[in-house]
Amino acid sequence: MAHIADGLLSVPVLLCGAGMAAAGVGLGLRRLDDRLIPRAGILAAAVFVGSLVSIPVGPSSVHVLMSGAMGLMLGIATFPAVLVILSLQALLFGFGGLTTLGVNTVNIALPGVVFAMLLGPAIRRAGHATTRAALAGLVGALSVAGTGGLVALSLALSSSDYAPVASVIIATYVPLMIGEAFVTATIVSFLARVHPDALRPVTS
Amino acid sequence: MFSVAVLVAALHRTERRLWSRLLHVEMFALLLFVTLPFTMPGPTLATLGPLHVSSTGLWRASLVALKVSACVLVLLVLLNGLEPERLGATLRALHVPEKLTRLFVMTARYVALIREEARRLSEAMRARGFTPRSNRHTWRSYGNLLGMILVRALDRAERVQEAMLCRGFAGHYPDVPLPLPRSRDWALFALLLGAAVLAVTTDRL
Structure with a gap:
């Protein structure tokens, strides 16, 4: 449950999320070259389908978030891409919500961007396929764990009533972490073999 | 507020999809019903062994569940059937940064196409005798499937980019002409706004 619905969070949490999302999206768009918009957009469509x-x-059974893989491929442009994906999911499926768009964007994009930034250089330099796969799996698992933590935090900060629910939600993220780790490791190994260029983020 | 939302949703062409979406959201409400009555202090309603069911907790859980359901219903009814392209053009007209709307329209445009491609790929997997189970082989196969979707998306992006340059793309799309709001649109808008204000004021009073 990475998508928090409308009507649950308190106004300060919503505003804080919206502000952080606006900053991330603004920075991502500024760094995103005009010529790379088709690439970012079509990659976002692929992630939408993958999820x-x-x-x-x-x-x-789980639906992968692919936020770690997005962080590796898109860099900070992950923020606008996640915002677009969430808007489409809200529009087409009614997942998430309108007022929580900012909070959800930060919850999903921020961990992916941070861990891809930290471990990305090592993944690109890795000489051994096994090392690369292990590091990529780590990025996937940590990104999902970060999202789970942020979702729980958003709920717990909104109202102390949600604290027990938040801990249940963290527990539901364990299977997702396992699935995401293996899937991200395979995606990155596959891309490194077939299309190494893809692992260079579109933003500088 | 909730009953009004349900009524509107029922009057609207209800699809089965709508109710299944609502069910997805109610999972969270269910979690609240399982935890809140036991954790919130308040007058005891019933006792289950060492646990006390508090009426305050039950009341809180019902309130949150109704609030969330009303939000989902309103959003679904208002956005139902709106095409992403139309929304993109509208956002552009509302002065949302052009790069963002272009990204949105680009993504919306290619979702259906890539979905079809993904369907073909997973059908091919099934034809080769793949059955998903909870093991490493399955996760690796899905990783390869997603990797393939991404690689094909990248190749497509390159072709799209070249095609756009060939047609003289210079940084922005020509504006999509949006129909001007008619008096009927204004009336409906006023009605909705009035209903929203009425709902909020009756809640506050």
Whole structure:
């Protein structure tokens, strides 16, 4: 449940999320070269489609977020891409909400951007395929864990009533972390073999 | 507020999809119903072993569930059937930064296409005898599928970029002409705004 619906969060949390999202999206758009908009847009469409695939993990099944992979491919332009994906999901499926668009964008994009920035250089330099896959898996797992933590934090900060629910939500992120780690590792290995250029973020 | 929203949704051409979407949201409300009555202090309504069901907790959970459901219903009814291209043009007219609206329209334009491509790829996987299970082989196969979707998207992006340059793309789309709001649109807008103000004031009083 990475998408928080309308009507749950308190106004200060919503405003804080919207402000942070606006800053991230603004910075991402400024760094995004005009000529690279088709690339960012079509990649966002691919991630939108990818997030619809349901993958079995243990007794449950998960939908991958691909935020770690997005961070590696798009850099800070992940913020506008996530905003666009969330708007489309709200428009086409009614997931998430209108007032929570900012909070949800930050919750999903921020961990992906941060961990891709930290581990991305090592992934691009990695000489060994196994090292690269392990690092990529780490980016995927950490990004999802970050999103889970931020979702729980947004709920807990809004009202102390949500604290027990927040801990339940963190527990539901464990299978997602496992699935995301393996899938991100494979995606990055695949891209490194087939299209190494893809791992260079579109933003400088 | 909730009953009005349900009424509007019922009057609107209700699709089965709408109710399944609502069900998705209610999962969170269900979590609240499971936890809140036990964790919030208040007059005890019933006792389940060592646990006390408090009426304040139950009341809070119902309130939040109704609020969230009303929000989802209103948003779904208002946005139902709106094409992404139209929304993009509208956002542009409302002075949302052009780069963002271009990204939005670009993504919306290619979602259907890439979805079709993904469907073909996963059909090919099934034809080769792939059955999803909870193991590393499955996760690797899905990783390769998603990687393939991304690679094809990148190749497509390159072709699109070249095609745009060939047609003399110079940084912005020609503006899509939007129909001017007619008096009927203004009347509906006023009605909606009035209903919203009425709902908020009755809630506050």
